[in-house]
Amino acid sequence: MVGAALVMSFVVAYGLFSKYLAKTPITGPMLFVVLGVLAGPEALNVVSLPLTDDVVQTVLEMTLVIVLFTDAAVIDVAAVRRHLTIPTRLLTVGLIGTMAAGIALAAAMFGELGFWGAAVVAVTLAPTDAALGQAVVTNDMVPGAVRQGLSVESGLNDGIAVPFLSIAIAGVAGEMTTGTGLVSLFLEELGVAIVVGLAVGYAGGKLVVLCYQRGWMSREWRQMLVPVIAVLCFLVATTLHGSGFIAAFVGGLVFGNLVREKYPDICTLSEALAYLLTILSFLLFGALIFGPRISAITWEIVVYALASLTVVRLIPVGLAMFRAKVALPTVAFLGWFGPRGIASLVFAGTVVAEVDPTATELTLTIVSTTVALSVLLHGVTAWPLSIMYGRWVSNMDHDEDAGEMQEPADIATRNRVTPARDAGTRGTGV
Secondary structure (H helix, E strand, O other): OHHHHHHHHHHHHHHHOHHHHOOOOOOHHHHHHHHHHHHHHHHOOOOOOOOOOHHHHHHHHHHHHHHHHHHHHOOOHHHHHHOOHHHHHHHHHHHHHHHHHHHHHHHHHOHHHHHHHHHHHHHHOOOOOHHHHHHHHHOOOOOHHHHHHHHHHHHHHHHHHHHHHHHHHHHHOOOOOOHHHHHHHHHHHHHHHHHHHHHHHHHHHHHHHHHHHOOOOOHHHHHHHHHHHHHHHHHHHHHOOOOHHHHHHHHHHHHHHHHOOOOOOOOHHHHHHHHHHHHHHHHHHHHHHHHHHHHHOOHHHHHHHHHHHOHHHHHHHHHHOOOOOOOHHHHHHHHHOOOOOHHHHHHHHHHHHHOOHHHHHHHHHHHHHHHHHHHHHHHHHHHHHHHHHHHHHHOOOHHHHOOOOHHHHHHHHHHHHOOOOOOOOOOOOO
């Protein structure tokens, strides 16, 4: 009870000063990771809960599901259809290139892992987490194509990475299947997830609109059903052996497209719940994953973590955006804002559950160090770099560049439709 009271007191304190903290480089995940590390599992009364515990893994998974669904629900699907270049390239060449580069570096630096162990590390760290760079995807100074591209990438890459993680874990266990079997697994998980997401998201959106318009449902329940539908997408997809995370994101896209214009406040509750679960997840991360392994961090692990956040992503993103008619600063911006967060923690729990825990200590130390550095570095840089980048785009020569580059045309369109958000206003401070 003392541990629970400590956590709730810290949440209350953070909430009371949240608006003030949003004007600083200090983010919620940073504070709660530090709290988890300082308090430790003993003070929080979670010493008996290993990473594989159903409660811990469920909290992490449900957090990711609600975040994915809610983020997708506020995405402008029509705008995404107009700007498919960025997310498509990031989810193909960018994602596969990041995994390949991560495997090569991990195998070279940590020979004891072997090829498949290196693959587990690289795939676990491949998914991005837009929540750690929330200011980037909420700042209207950043072109919509870039913001939507990063949001779609973050929403889909964790689900796409799941089959690759299964392959890597099977490799570690010496249970590799045939190439045909791997392709079948990938297509099955992806296909089932898309169908479930479309079906549940569409049915959920239509029923919410119908029942609310006929006076059968209250405004409170209209908002409460959003996270419930998100979890339903996940549960149905996983029951049918599909990717629950992709299903949640696709479901959110469909649901939001049906209800967002009619009820602009539809995601208010789910956004708040997603944020609360996010900071509590990082509290668990600090207490159960990162804190206990700080003493095991070596300079090699720090070097790999920094490389994972920079060159391992920047080079593949640069290759992915080759001849995409975007300027070099945009490529660098897309490459840098690939934070690692909750998806990597969920994958880490999966790895520990399916592989010998003793053999995964090095993997967990590498992953936790990378996520901790991402929480710090991406959290600190999200707002100032988004402001700098937005100003650079605004200063581009629209007449000269709009025909070649996407950025100035996108900003010009935005300025004709809605006024830009005041540069002094911050996002949620995630």
